[in-house]
Amino acid sequence: MKDVIVIGAGMAGLICAQQLKQAGLDVTIVEKSLGLGGRMATRRLQGTWVDHGAQLIAAKSDNFARFIRKLQEKGIVQEWTRNVYQLSNSGLVPPTDDKRHPRYCCPMGMTAIAKHLINEIPVLTNTRIVSVSHTETKWQLKTTRQEILETSAIVSTIPAPQFLPIFEEVLATAPSFLQAVQSVKFAPSVTVMAGYSTTNDIPLEWQAVQCVDDPILNWISYDSSKHPDKADQPVFVFQSTAEFAKQSMEEPDLELAGKPLLNQVGRLLSKWLANPEWWQVHRWRYALVEESLGVSCLSTAIPLSLVCAGDWCAGKNIEAAYQSGIAAAESAIELLRN
Numbered sequence: 001m002k003d004v005i006v007i008g009a010g011m012a013g014l015i016c017a018q019q020l021k022q023a024g025l026d027v028t029i030v031e032k033s034l035g036l037g038g039r040m041a042t043r044r045l046q047g048t049w050v051d052h053g054a055q056l057i058a059a060k061s062d063n064f065a066r067f068i069r070k071l072q073e074k075g076i077v078q079e080w081t082r083n084v085y086q087l088s089n090s091g092l093v094p095p096t097d098d099k100r101h102p103r104y105c106c107p108m109g110m111t112a113i114a115k116h117l118i119n120e121i122p123v124l125t126n127t128r129i130v131s132v133s134h135t136e137t138k139w140q141l142k143t144t145r146q147e148i149l150e151t152s153a154i155v156s157t158i159p160a161p162q163f164l165p166i167f168e169e170v171l172a173t174a175p176s177f178l179q180a181v182q183s184v185k186f187a188p189s190v191t192v193m194a195g196y197s198t199t200n201d202i203p204l205e206w207q208a209v210q211c212v213d214d215p216i217l218n219w220i221s222y223d224s225s226k227h228p229d230k231a232d233q234p235v236f237v238f239q240s241t242a243e244f245a246k247q248s249m250e251e252p253d254l255e256l257a258g259k260p261l262l263n264q265v266g267r268l269l270s271k272w273l274a275n276p277e278w279w280q281v282h283r284w285r286y287a288l289v290e291e292s293l294g295v296s297c298l299s300t301a302i303p304l305s306l307v308c309a310g311d312w313c314a315g316k317n318i319e320a321a322y323q324s325g326i327a328a329a330e331s332a333i334e335l336l337r338n
């Protein structure tokens, strides 16, 4: 039996497992996807890397800034831009001085952070937890392959709406815990990754654009500027607003779900952006936290040791996931001591 099973290999799960391992605990991560990183996601396309989840990292707190600096020293992270432009009805405007601060990227894609963090932590990928039960002393987690994994404590880092159907029954005796998780709201997003001919008029002045008040587009990244030496052609990433994604979530044709983003960027910025040489679409049902809990993590000892972590506890981004993962490790250690 394991001391702790961490569900999810995103930033929160990875950093939590790393801390638990350093504390001498027997920990395993269980991840439903084949790859690591969760919403820090990268696709290998046309011989290059394209981030289709989180686009950049900003570091506000001291401990997270130290963590990013260490990754920078190892070449996993580098400064990408200080200028996030704004696109509104009045056009494209650069940031004011108070909004200019470093945003970081990974030259080999966001998943490079996950590949670095996993180090020697045991991980079961392609393994989804489908249900949870318990005896008097241990949790039993059932996987899609009908295996039963046993552990003294669980740290779950899966998005709140995906946590509820798995844990609702075993937490019937902890209604306030459940209510807290139920109060969290996520928004969906549609992402388009698109590659263009080098003959186009490539922008030199911006790498990232936040769209203001547009009904369709929320974000534009000049993704190949993260690693210009490793991309043969310009690649851009477009992300939709939550409102647009809600309407197109059930569209069976992925290309149709993504096409309006291309049309819109062609209208708003440059016509050629509507006509890429190739493009792919990814839909995130649980992309960005709309309402978080405002606590670093959630824990209970009843029925057994359980900690919930993830961006949705502490905020909305990679830094919040990191802080939540650190707090979850402390909480799990405390629960196991008692």
Ligand SMILES: Cc1cc2nc3c(=O)[nH]c(=O)nc-3n(C[C@H](O)[C@H](O)[C@H](O)COP(=O)(O)OP(=O)(O)OC[C@H]3O[C@@H](n4cnc5c(N)ncnc54)[C@H](O)[C@@H]3O)c2cc1C
Pocket (backbone or CB within 6 Å): 007, 008, 009, 010, 011, 012, 013, 030, 031, 032, 033, 036, 037, 038, 039, 040, 052, 053, 054, 055, 056, 057, 058, 127, 128, 129, 130, 157, 158, 159, 162, 189, 191, 239, 284, 286, 287, 288, 309, 310, 311, 312, 316, 317, 318, 319, 321
């Ligand atoms: C399109 C998009 C753009 C974003 N842009 C930015 C940005 O620019 N900057 C920024 O800081 N943040 C951004 N974010 C948010 C950022 O990606 C997240 O805040 C952060 O990655 C969350 O990490 P996490 O570990 O909390 O959760 P996740 O990364 O979601 O990790 C949870 C993991 O649990 C796994 N899982 C789920 N259910 C199960 C199950 N039943 N069994 C096993 N495993 C399971 C999932 O596969 C996933 O790997 C963006 C997110 C999206 C989607």
